[in-house]
Amino acid sequence: MKxxxxxxxxxxxxxACEDEDKDKKAAGAxxxxxxxxxxxHPALPAGFPDAAGIHYTGVQQKGPTTVxxxxxxxxxxxxxxxxxxxxxxxxxxxxxHDEQDAADSEVNFEGNGKSGQxxxxxECKSRTTVTITIRPA
Amino acid sequence: xRLAALALLAFVACSCGASGSKDVxxxxxxxxxxxxxxxxxxxxxxxxxxxxxxxxxxxxxxxDGQRYRLEVRTMDNGLSPAHxxxxxxxAVADGAVAIVDEGTxxxxxxxxxxxxGVPICIVFDGGSSLVDPxxxxxxxxxxxxxxxxxxxxxxxxxxxxxxxxxLHDDSDYGTNGESELRKAFSENRSSVAVDETVPADAxxxxxxxxxxxxxxxxxxxxxxxxxxxxxxxxxxxxxxxxVPVYTPPTGADPFVRQQLANHPAWLNxxxxxxxxxxxxxxxxxxxxxxxxxxxxxxxxxxxVRTRSGAEVIEPPEIAMYAYDFVNLLAAALTHANSTDPAxxxxxxxxxxxxxxxxxxxxxxxxxxxxxxxxxxYFARFRxxxxxxxxDDPLSATLPRIPQTR
Numbered sequence: 001m002k003x004x005x006x007x008x009x010x011x012x013x014x015x016a017c018e019d020e021d022k023d024k025k026a027a028g029a030x031x032x033x034x035x036x037x038x039x040x041h042p043a044l045p046a047g048f049p050d051a052a053g054i055h056y057t058g059v060q061q062k063g064p065t066t067v068x069x070x071x072x073x074x075x076x077x078x079x080x081x082x083x084x085x086x087x088x089x090x091x092x093x094x095x096x097h098d099e100q101d102a103a104d105s106e107v108n109f110e111g112n113g114k115s116g117q118x119x120x121x122x123e124c125k126s127r128t129t130v131t132i133t134i135r136p137a
Numbered sequence: 138x139r140l141a142a143l144a145l146l147a148f149v150a151c152s153c154g155a156s157g158s159k160d161v162x163x164x165x166x167x168x169x170x171x172x173x174x175x176x177x178x179x180x181x182x183x184x185x186x187x188x189x190x191x192x193x194x195x196x197x198x199x200x201d202g203q204r205y206r207l208e209v210r211t212m213d214n215g216l217s218p219a220h221x222x223x224x225x226x227x228a229v230a231d232g233a234v235a236i237v238d239e240g241t242x243x244x245x246x247x248x249x250x251x252x253x254g255v256p257i258c259i260v261f262d263g264g265s266s267l268v269d270p271x272x273x274x275x276x277x278x279x280x281x282x283x284x285x286x287x288x289x290x291x292x293x294x295x296x297x298x299x300x301x302x303x304l305h306d307d308s309d310y311g312t313n314g315e316s317e318l319r320k321a322f323s324e325n326r327s328s329v330a331v332d333e334t335v336p337a338d339a340x341x342x343x344x345x346x347x348x349x350x351x352x353x354x355x356x357x358x359x360x361x362x363x364x365x366x367x368x369x370x371x372x373x374x375x376x377x378x379x380v381p382v383y384t385p386p387t388g389a390d391p392f393v394r395q396q397l398a399n400h401p402a403w404l405n406x407x408x409x410x411x412x413x414x415x416x417x418x419x420x421x422x423x424x425x426x427x428x429x430x431x432x433x434x435x436x437x438x439x440x441v442r443t444r445s446g447a448e449v450i451e452p453p454e455i456a457m458y459a460y461d462f463v464n465l466l467a468a469a470l471t472h473a474n475s476t477d478p479a480x481x482x483x484x485x486x487x488x489x490x491x492x493x494x495x496x497x498x499x500x501x502x503x504x505x506x507x508x509x510x511x512x513x514y515f516a517r518f519r520x521x522x523x524x525x526x527x528d529d530p531l532s533a534t535l536p537r538i539p540q541t542r
Binding site for chain 2: 062063064065094096097099101104106108115116117119131133135136
């Protein structure tokens, strides 16, 4: 009976890993050409900090909220660390929550009357896309 | 997938036998919810708590050398703050180690629980004032916040250049929501055609809906109890006004569909904001949770059918929040190596679990919210079931959860 339970549990764990494997495969693929960068460096609301090496590709206003897009030429781990450091060291800001998975991560923040999230997805071997959402707290 | 569910069942069944000995002491967990006034909400919270308690028993809970099981007790707050406070007083007097709460009355009840350090976790009400780690260190929440829902609605609707008629009812839920909507639309007031308060117990909202129409609203945003949402839709559609309707999570409450069961087309196009059910790892973890939930309690039947006759069910979203909190509680008990509620409350800021949807669930010293604002998505009804919208970046990435049997 114990063997049967162990066998079934192994199948259960394998099923759980299936989705994560797909993300890992995409993150391991070679990168195509990088998206066009913005001509000028955008000024984000409330002095929101830049991570070292960030390349901005666009900024949108969605009602009360600013959404900035960009990328880092890093894998997900260093990209996550870069934003943890940038937000953690920025005057008035603090990281409220963060999570890093195999190919994506989030750094949630608040401060200076704002709150939001830096969402990162490693889209290929050496590039991580960054989406920064900044809304009134 | 079936094999995985079978494996888990076998595992639970084996483990249950092992933990049934007499030296296992009970630890009381109270569910304070509106079982009489909104039965679906109360029952689904209770089921989430019981499911997690069973699994905790299956894996075993050992604290300071003593084995424990979580004993679940329900208390009906009837949506009355006074009843909710009385329930919390009783729960604390009875030695509860934690309270899982729908949210009614927490503005008063948290103090009673705080005297003994008992943690309260809100799993439905998103009111911003309810949770503050500095002033209410024993209050936690796993549910979308009103702030997150209101701002996500503003981000979604304002770029569409709609003129929005805001209707909110005068319940605590409605007034808290209106307060957040006011902030979310404060820099874009030209997007708001009219902002009206309606009675929470009104059966006919025709005058208020007519007023919104006369103000040239091109969309309705209805923030209130399920009955208010159903009444607003009925008033608009029966007047021949096919205006798009947007709501907070209560739009997905089965009561709305039950009220509109005779006019299923009226529901088509209703868009609600809610907490995402699945995480980046995919749909598999939530499906496994849903299977465990169904095995234990059956499906949550909405009481309506699709055009093809399929029975519509409601995915166990709120149950998932309650389930995750109880698993966090078990982790905190182990981490604290104590059943002293005050120590458990502090430990809740230090533990992390994998939630039912595969995402991490945790709190910390500066944040007692278990659902971040950026996890609010939008779904739209068609034929009595809903699917994530395609014109919102987050929602467009989310899978449709099956809702028929």
